[in-house]
Amino acid sequence: MSTNIPNDRIVIQTADFDHGDEVNLLESDNNEDGAVVTFCGRVRNNNLGLDVKGLTLEHYPGMTEKSLQNIVNTAREKWSLGRVTVIHRVGKLLIGEQIVFVGVTCKHRGDAFAANEFIMDFLKVKAPFWKKELTNQGEKWLDAKSSDTNKAQEWKSE
Amino acid sequence: MSTNIPNDRIVIQTADFDHGDEVNLLESDNNEDGAVVTFCGRVRNNNLGLDVKGLTLEHYPGMTEKSLQNIVNTAREKWSLGRVTVIHRVGKLLIGEQIVFVGVTCKHRGDAFAANEFIMDFLKVKAPFWKKELTNQGEKWLDAKSSDTNKAQEWKSE
Amino acid sequence: MIKVNFFAALREALNCNETQLEVNEPVTVEQARLLLIESNPSWAKSLTNNSLLTAVNQELVQDDFIVNPNDELAFFPPVTGG
């Protein structure tokens, strides 16, 4: 694998990102990893029955990057991964806009799927991001979902 | 969801595809599905210790499309999915070239991950494609892997 | 008449893409296989390989599946796509 492209790319930004560019970066100069799995999360137009118009994402600068790097490091201990990219946007986002991208390359597809889902599951419960939704009933901080806590817990009992 | 874009896109082609374009198609006019998971498989430069120079992909025209549609239909019975794209290339492919793309959109990320991996696992053991590798020791039809059979079996015991 | 297709390594081993079986009544996949070997004794080894898969009208089937005249039958090795 080329030494010009670092194996981990962890970015917090307000700007949008390009899914295709990110995949190209994961694949460029990388003929060892046959599998690439990506996850992309976007702002949905609905949540718990409310019309959502957009949201504001707050984070804890410094801790966010550390926390994501910790999650990626843990994934690297569990699976033999090639390259990993995690991009998370902050600030104001409209319906349909991309929020988060996770990309993992691997020799084997099973590991790429598992590692990508692991990173998302822990990002959801460990990384210091908070969403405030703008709905037709005003602004409201999102409540954390117990389903997310449960998903992360399931990895520990494996 | 727009009625202009069909929910299933299943394509067999010799031409390459663009990962970014495919994601855009999955996301365009689709503000209900917050999660998009993609898998992309490429020609690796190594297999069982042999240098691989490229491969030729043969398929069973007609049955291939039917088989992929069956797999996608089964996934739709198991999970509530938005859009599904499956693209598989045939013909001669060089190292690093894209072979297969699976993209799934969903309201919930867990379903998108599971459905995408399910489709890949069954594509590997049910869809009539065969790879012939060109290595430094000549051309050779690939043997099916028992690990692939086992992966597909695991879904049945769920 | 049943149309019979062969694919990949099996196609190369038999040196045949496509043939037909002259039958006027239903036969099982296993019977069709034996009829093919009867007409081409040199195919016996390749066609009795345990790992071969069979499709009728482009759906995977087992050896006891009934093939009717005008059906499309295919034999091929385990698949290796993706």
Next chain:
Amino acid sequence: MIKVNFFAALREALNCNETQLEVNEPVTVEQARLLLIESNPSWAKSLTNNSLLTAVNQELVQDDFIVNPNDELAFFPPVTGG
């Protein structure tokens, strides 16, 4: 002195992004919380919410974790990114 940050709904409830605790020796997270409430009694309800998370030097910690002078302490609601 310990620097203290608040985020999201908690930041809004306290109407405070950042404050400091004047301590010259180590305290536990729980003691730090009580000292903050002592200086700002109106914060009591928000700061004793069971679901709050705590980080010291940008790592998640439990209530018995030791905070030293010059450490960075933060309180915030359960996270909701991704």
